[in-house]
Amino acid sequence: MRHVLRMSHGYVFQHLVDGRPTVSDLAAKLDMTQQGASKAVAELERLGYVERLPSPRDARIRHVALTTKGRDAVAAARHARERLEARLRERSQRAAVDGAGGTAFDVTRAVLVDLLGELGGTAAVHRRDVRPPR
Template identity: 80%
Template structure:
């Protein structure tokens, strides 16, 4: 029998990662309850680039650090699920741009609401000052590790 691991003994990076995974699972469960059970965490990496833009598959591939074939597969899956569509470019009809559908926009709004509810629930179960301090430390560490600029640009890539 394996000895249990005490979360208090984890290094900060692992602890933050596991908290992030647990938060992601909680958001996924809430999205499923709202009718978006077919979404996966990996879809969020594509969605972030469709919120304010309509990139081509090639652009998506470059932004996500993946092959064009991989990006095309991800877009095809989101199309099949009804969250994205490929539209002709207004400048060149031969070029196809990827856009969120109405359902995709609804999923983004639902995910934002779910994250707000989770944040509120976590804040309520904690001392407000400690919660704010923990948040400030995580923001500072993100900056220290070079992740702040990617967040600003909505350019978070899947882990390597």
């Protein structure tokens, strides 16, 4: 199954989990143009993850909300994060018990290397193709 959600969609989802902002509100929260936010919302709407609903106070205003599919995607992402954290926790505990962990720094480094591998970033590091943070 091909995943259509991208990492950038997660930034939009974060603001929809506990709220129903307008596109303008989203643009401000995401520090982007209203046009960019509108494009992201339109894409997620087309994919069935969000919907635009009229404001209870003013029918001209539309709020963006997660659909059932969107809420399911949030739940799936949270579950995936929990599984990843459990695997990394187990590895770090095993390293500490085995005595192979060394210092707290060594254990932390090993867990971060494992995390990089889990997220598919190891090849980019080996190619020296890692973008610096903004």
